[in-house]
Amino acid sequence: MTDTKDQSKAQKKAEKQTKQAKQTTVPVVGGKKTDDIIGITVKKSENFSQWYQEVVLKAELIEYYTEISGFFIMRPATMYIWNTIRKWFQERIEAMGVEETSFPMFLSQKSLEKEKAHVEGFAPELAWVTKAGEKDLDVPVAVRPTSEAVMYPYYAKWIRSHRDLPFRLNQWNSVVRWEAKQTTPFLRAREFLWQEGHTAHLTEEQAAKEVLEILELYAGIYEQLLAVPVVRGRKTEAEKFAGGYYTTTVEGYIPSNGRGIQGATSHCLGQNFSKMFDITVEDPNEKGKHLYVWQNSWGLSTRVIGVMVMIHGDDKGLVLPPRIAKIQSILIPVGLTAKMTAEEKEAHLKKLDEILDILKKAGVRAESDLRDGYTPAWKFNDWELKGVPLRIEFGPKDAAKDVVSYARRDTGEKGTIPIAELTTKVPEMLETIQQDMYNRAEKAFREHRLQITNWDEVVPALDAKNLVIIPHCLVPECEEQIKEMTKGRSDESPDTPEGQKAPSMGMKSLCIPFEQPEGIVKGETKCLNPQCSRFAEAWCMFGRSY
Template sequence: MADNASAAEPSKSAIKKAEKQARVAAEKAGKVAKAAKQAALPVVGGKKADDIMGMTVKKTENFSAWYQEVVLKSELINYYEEISGFFILRPTSMYIWNTIRKWFQEGIEEMGVEEASFPMFLSSKSLEKEKDHVEGFAPELAWVTKAGDKDLEVPVAVRPTSEAVMYPYYSKWIRSHRDLPLRLNQWNSVVRWEAKQTTPFLRAREFLWQEGHTAHLTEELAGEEVLQILELYAGVYEQLLAVPVVRGRKTEKEKFAGGYYTTTVEGYIPSNGRGIQGATSHCLGQNFSKMFDITVEDPTQKEGEGAKHIHVWQNSWGLSTRVIGVMIMIHGDDKGLVLPPRISKIQVIIIPVGVTKNTTPEDKTKMYDQLQDFKDTLKKVKVRSDYDVRDGYTPAWKFNDWELKGVPLRLEYGPKDAAKSVVSFARRDTGEKGTIAISDMAAEIPKLLETIQSDMYAKAEASFRSHRVVINKWEEVVPTLDSKNVVLIPHCLAEKCEDQIKDSTKGAPDESDGPQDQKAPSMGMKSLCIPFEQPEGIVKGETKCLNPECGALAEKYCMFGRSY
């Protein structure tokens, strides 16, 4: 769960002070966010970038400004201007999220996970039970102190996560080992009042996610589920989003606060060389069951022995709309969004060409009827398509517009195509062009979409593989990071050593003018995960931790990098 709760409920004076501080912080954050937004979007030809059709920023020249422009202009999000740090997810984004939701829901239902819905508010009393875990969320808690014009007797917090909401009821519902496993998942939004500058999908004050919370009789059963869920998360990235990830375990320093251990899927952003956490599946051990008194009678005790109770083993796991941001950053280009076919709301856009002022109304109607036939044909083979017959826009303008929106495949159809009984196509991912016989559309277009999906994954996987570099000499670490790589180094896995590594790989802040992405990086590297897929090279009892200030023996190769 999450928060900053003190043993006693907040006093009225403390609440008023907090409200004032929150107002000041919100005003300041709003000004900062507005300034950042304006600064990120350049002026071109006397116009602001958001007033110009099409992309104005190159991905390689100003990555953060490019990202902001692409999510806005491709109609994925809108800034919620009433309160800073919040975003509106538009239909294209929600289609992607709902596709992920459906796919993942089917996977967990097969495992026996049931859906539930718990309230969004939690009390300071609940938070007190998990002080240690909540500490990390404390600065981000949003408190409700009034109902109408009356002060609440007991302020309530908006959930940043739901352990403190759910686990008191697990304690009530789990009475016997026969009640196990208890596996619940909920799809909801959570609020974490970020003080840092927010970024669409990656860092928002409210975001959508799923959170699964389960209880098991033994460590082995809990551990089995942890890896099953992790594989489903990897599937979301690899099978739906065409994004490669590394499966691994977090170090003790980076694991979930209050948990036993954390497994993770880690991504990589080629444009800046940063790692990014994709999703996490945690084994909580018995820590939370002890906090919330979730016990069962030990089924292994012998008859005649006194009643012996054991604490259950718990897991929690979560995936958020951050996945959409990762996908955008990896696949997008200077023309805008590039969507993998499996999650694209429109997979094929059909655009009429060769229609001129000399085209008769009858010929125009005949062509548009043919476009509808194409759409009907594709619908029968479960291809999501549409056609663009907007008046007043040239075919070239429409091409650019749909490329900006990332539609995977464009079909063009005009009098010349009709004469040959073909449609012309253009792939969004590669720009490759060709023709398909109209009679073959139902068979060839689904195959082409699958080729696009697999090619996008293969390209991203090759990039990630080539930028995961095994390093066995300390002096090579920073130059390798500066070349936009993540590194795998022999490491002792000690927390103190991780702190030293982060400090020793920091650079001096670059005070020069220009886009932040073009400045020399000053961020130190942190551990991303201990990959399950380990390079060869560590000799137990001989290989030293690569950190020259450490001197301890290495336990594993650990993946480090600059990260989000």
């Protein structure tokens, strides 16, 4: 009975979220249709959370799965982006010798007990299957939150000799983590898509080399495909992967609320898991002696899409970088009036088709919008909401001059392009848009990464939506203390608008950047925490974060 009540509650909550995001509308300027376009009803700067929920829903990236709270349907626009990322990454890891695999989604209690230290962090989020039909299972099975416990017993079976190394497998799958916190599309869901690579090596040096190679590929996904800048670094001991040796990470920044966000992680597991699962090979230099292998694991999830939306989106909706946009350019006929004859309209649309053909032959992913019953203004709003990078308009006045008119989604810049130059100008403009989007995001990140050596400046910097880079001792207890010391803000008025409120959580370490500023003298420079008496070990990037 309780289960039914809980399910009903969850369903109502999901339905309410969907309704809130959908129900408000924005009128179309110059529209002849009686219904209004579904538009974004809040400003990004005033209510960032609501803005984000509206954009991902109305731009048709996701739909709320109303059957069970915390789950989301990935719509075709999302899957196109994810598959573009997948193809790019897959090509590069295959060149490294990584092979694709697919393991079952369930794991046993026995496997979980083997890696207690690692699983402890996931324990509250494990989803258990206890029945098959009406019959209770003799041994309950868990749905994987990650696959170490599923895969590594078989690594122990398959890896017999040092000649089997490096042993590299990757799988693209979904995992379930039954989040108790409020879920958010892409950023925090109870099920999400990801890839997880699991590799084994003979030496620490070989494992370390791969960790950084994969991290650089993750940075490439953000910077080259999504136009999102990241900081490469290493997690502190307090923030590293549970049970691992060390964790490297790419960290992003959301300007709208000043929060950091973990982009993707590449872990060196050391020999911890090979000892748990007895994954050994004979020492090639000493007969009869066995060595535990060195292992890595690395993962990237659909969270990347949420990060991209939050950074590039605006008050009109989604703004897509051209390299991952399913439609890079939308072609819209304009100026077709009732005074035109059927023959004139037909001739104009034929020319439009020719322009579309020119764009496609130039390698541009282009489509034309010939929907009846919608004004050009309605169509402009619709495609702006969906983030198409470049709009091309073609009317009788353009035809008379042998040009097309264009509007960039990222800047709103407008102009004309001679039809004879479309094959070169449009691809060039798409690359310019891609680079400009990255440059703007990179400038914002750089300007909001502050190097601080005075503790009194830390909280004001956080409240001004910055991340901070400070001298730190890297001791977990000190990190916890810093988190408590930087919580909340007592001077905030209850009347402050939602989007202008400072986050109440304290700051935590995001990473120890690989690019270290100068200024720390070992054995002299103190940790910035005024309650810590230790010396600083490195510059560490801290911030309020997701």
